[in-house]
Amino acid sequence: DTAVSQTPKYLVTQMGNDKSIKCEQNLGHDTMYWYKQDSKKFLKIMFSYNNKELIINETVPNRFSPKSPDKAHLNLHINSLELGDSAVYFCASSQEPGGGYGYTFGSGTRLTVV
Amino acid sequence: AQKITQTQPGMFVQEKEAVTLDCTYDTSDPSYGLFWYKQPSSGEMIFLIYQGSYDQQNATEGRYSLNFQKARKSANLVISASQLGDSAMYFCAMRAGGTGFQKLVFGTGTRLLVSP
Numbered sequence: 016d017t018a019v020s021q022t023p024k025y026l027v028t029q030m031g032n033d034k035s036i037k038c039e040q041n042l043g044h045d046t047m048y049w050y051k052q053d054s055k056k057f058l059k060i061m062f063s064y065n066n067k068e069l070i071i072n073e074t075v076p077n078r079f080s081p082k083s084p085d086k087a088h089l090n091l092h093i094n095s096l097e098l099g100d101s102a103v104y105f106c107a108s109s110q111e112p113g114g115g116y117g118y119t120f121g122s123g124t125r126l127t128v129v
Numbered sequence: 130a131q132k133i134t135q136t137q138p139g140m141f142v143q144e145k146e147a148v149t150l151d152c153t154y155d156t157s158d159p160s161y162g163l164f165w166y167k168q169p170s171s172g173e174m175i176f177l178i179y180q181g182s183y184d185q186q187n188a189t190e191g192r193y194s195l196n197f198q199k200a201r202k203s204a205n206l207v208i209s210a211s212q213l214g215d216s217a218m219y220f221c222a223m224r225a226g227g228t229g230f231q232k233l234v235f236g237t238g239t240r241l242l243v244s245p
Contacts, residue, residue: 048232050233055237056168056218056237056238057235057237057238058220058222058235059235060232060233060234063230063232065230070230071230071232103172105174107174117164117176117179118174118176118233119176120166120173120174120176121173122172122173123172123173123174125172
């Protein structure tokens with residue numbers, strides 16, 4: 016019974032396309048996040064939502080648009096994909112903003128833009 | 130600004146030996162939390178251990194312990210009795226953000242290789 020599930024696991028697409036990654040958590044957590052892991056394995060936060068409201072929006076191109084229809088779901092839509100968007104995107108959730116006692120991560124979505 | 134530094138890009142250890150992975154942090158917040166995550170080659174992020182800044186005792190979880198030295202701003206992970214399955218990337222992270230909305234800030238990671 017997966018706690019944080021992301022789909023798809025792999026995504027290969029051409030430059031200029033628009034794509035979405037979906038995330039769902041069944042832990043009852045109030046806060047969800049998107050993190051990006053680059054080719055050097057560095058993890059950086061992109062967005063955070065608390066009870067469907069955006070609370071953290073790091074310096075991310077506005078081609079990236081998160082959407083949270085309810086507190087169990089956080090999707091990431093990317094417009095006009097660029098080569099530099101290739102990375103692993105992780106969804107995560109926590110009981111409270113900031114993840115007081117840890118985050119639960121999804122298994123990641125490896126996005127490859129060609 | 131909050132920052133996590135992991136100075137060991139790679140570490141080697143023999144099976145059954147103990148290994149220490151270094152982590153130093155920088156923050157001006159009086160209250161913060163420190164985490165360690167494991168990322169095996171399959172890619173998932175696995176939470177290992179947590180230490181709060183006001184916790185008096187070092188955190189332990191099975192074979193994992195966190196050597197928390199507040200004055201030195203270090204939070205090293207100690208893995209005892211290494212196993213082959215411990216080979217992975219290890220990330221130190223800090224909950225940061227002061228009184229505002231907080232987030233996890235990660236270090237650059239240490240790749241651990243356990244040999245038979």
